[in-house]
Amino acid sequence: MLIGYARVSTNDQETATQVAALKAAGCERIYREKASGGRWDRPELHRLLDQLREDDVLVVWKLDRLSRSLRDVLTIMERLTEAKAGFRSLTEAIDTTTPAGRMMMQMVGAFAEFERAMLRERTKAGLDSARREGRIGGRRPKLTPQQQSEIRKMVSKGRKTAADAARLFKVHPATVSRLLARAYAK
Numbered sequence: 001m002l003i004g005y006a007r008v009s010t011n012d013q014e015t016a017t018q019v020a021a022l023k024a025a026g027c028e029r030i031y032r033e034k035a036s037g038g039r040w041d042r043p044e045l046h047r048l049l050d051q052l053r054e055d056d057v058l059v060v061w062k063l064d065r066l067s068r069s070l071r072d073v074l075t076i077m078e079r080l081t082e083a084k085a086g087f088r089s090l091t092e093a094i095d096t097t098t099p100a101g102r103m104m105m106q107m108v109g110a111f112a113e114f115e116r117a118m119l120r121e122r123t124k125a126g127l128d129s130a131r132r133e134g135r136i137g138g139r140r141p142k143l144t145p146q147q148q149s150e151i152r153k154m155v156s157k158g159r160k161t162a163a164d165a166a167r168l169f170k171v172h173p174a175t176v177s178r179l180l181a182r183a184y185a186k
Contacts, residue, residue, distance in 0.1 A: 001056050002088075004030035005048055007065045018061040021090055027059050040072055049079050057086040057097060070108070070115075077105055142171050143179070151176060152183050 004022030006015040015032045022030050033044040045066075048058065058080060060066045066089075067073045077096075080087050086097035087105070095101035127137060143151070147169055154160040155176075162180060166173040 001029065001053070002027045002059050003048060003052070003056055004059045005033070005045060005066065006030060006061065007033045007035065007042070007045075009036050010034065018065065021061045022059055025059055025088075025090055036068075040069075045076075049076065049083075052080065052083040052085045054084040055086075056083070057088055059088045059090065061089075062091040063089045063094065073108070142175055143169060148179055151179060155180060156183075 002025065004019070004025070004027035006018035006022060008015050008018075011034055013034070015034075019030055019032065031044040031048045033042055035042045035044075052058065058066075058076075063073065066076060077087065080096070086095070088095045088097070088101075094104050096105050130137070141148075151160075151165045151169065154165055155162055160168065162176045163173050166176045169176075
């Protein structure tokens with residue numbers, strides 16, 4: 001069965017053009033959605049993916065109607081493969097039910113994998129450079145070293161409980177607990 005998926009990003013837009021193209025392509029069932037392509041929480045898409053059967057073909061008007069995220073497109077392609085279903089994009093002429101279409105999707109996947117590896121490499125190089133310059137990642141501490149010292153003194157001398165110190169310095173009790181755990185571990 002050919003199953004269509006039509007998506008627009010805003011309520012101001014209409015799926016009519018996509019639906020007409022999907023019907024002309026022979027889709028028997030069409031799922032329509034108004035949601036951003038960059039979001040993964042799209043109920044109609046998930047309903048469609050959950051109902052796919054072997055030899056079904058998911059048809060979209062354009063690849064970007066399926067998702068704006070390459071990672072999501074690849075995840076969807078994996079789900080299609082697991083269901084033994086195919087994929088067809090009318091505009092880009094990608095059809096995974098043919099050997100050429102499968103090759104195209106494998107090439108898209110290879111480029112995505114390459115991009116992920118390059119991104120990891122650039123991120124690692126940036127973090128290494130920052131460390132060499134004395135910067136470390138993560139959030140800035142909520143408490144200054146002086147405040148940390150004061151909390152340790154208050155709690156160790158019994159003047160305040162950890163919960164009282166947390167309220168006094170307007171931090172979560174877990175922040176004080178971690179601070180004290182580090183102090184006692186030394």
